[in-house]
Amino acid sequence: LAVNRTLNERYAISEPETRELWREPEQLALAAERDGRTADASRNWAQALAKGAPPAPIEYQIGLAARRRGDLEHARQEFAKALAEREPAPGAARELASLDAAAGRNADAEQNLRRYIEMAGPDPESLSLRAVLLTNLGKSAESLRSLQQARALLGDAWRAAELEAQVRARAGDAAGAVAVLRTLDAQGLANRSDLRADPNYLPIATDPVWVAFINEGSVPATPGTARQK
Numbered sequence: 334l335a336v337n338r339t340l341n342e343r344y345a346i347s348e349p350e351t352r353e354l355w356r357e358p359e360q361l362a363l364a365a366e367r368d369g370r371t372a373d374a375s376r377n378w379a380q381a382l383a384k385g386a387p388p389a390p391i392e393y394q395i396g397l398a399a400r401r402r403g404d405l406e407h408a409r410q411e412f413a414k415a416l417a418e419r420e421p422a423p424g425a426a427r428e429l430a431s432l433d434a435a436a437g438r439n440a441d442a443e444q445n446l447r448r449y450i451e452m453a454g455p456d457p458e459s460l461s462l463r464a465v466l467l468t469n470l471g472k473s474a475e476s477l478r479s480l481q482q483a484r485a486l487l488g489d490a491w492r493a494a495e496l497e498a499q500v501r502a503r504a505g506d507a508a509g510a511v512a513v514l515r516t517l518d519a520q521g522l523a524n525r526s527d528l529r530a531d532p533n534y535l536p537i538a539t540d541p542v543w544v545a546f547i548n549e550g551s552v553p554a555t556p557g558t559a560r561q562k
Contacts, residue, residue: 355386362391366398374398389415393422405432416448423452427459434462439469457483457493464500473504491522499533507540514546525549 362377396411433442
């Protein structure tokens, strides 16, 4: 029955002339990009497109290569093209968000990152970055919601707690940051020397709650008592 169904299925077996002929020039283009042979890469990308390759993934790859070379303006143009296609490449939105964040354009970065999450689905890294961007935009409540989503995906891992403490600190919530850090403190994971040097905590550096926490001396480990690291 399975054989008969396969033989009767019109598109079950690809004909030789309909297979993805663009795969070979695509692989050649990727290899050329890795080797820094931009002229060869451009020629092979053009061949792949001429043979029917979907444009968005190619524009995304060209953008990544341009970014690695430090040509950020070209990278931005290619990522924008990849997003404008009928079938866009979601990763292009994430890359644009990263470029915007590095340039201090928090609103543009948040918008592009939100678009990426809508297309590709949420992941801890993107949700955490969005939380930081929302904090920079003064949207603390939305920031914490995004961070809670990230933590839900990560579970109660120490990295998730560390991210929440950093975001709370950037939002000026010293008490919230300290409360989260105490959960790490109980596991021996809150190094106060590192915390003092971490720029994420500069917004609360003079808050009495933070100052008291960061200056706590060595005391016997008892329930509810943080230890100096």
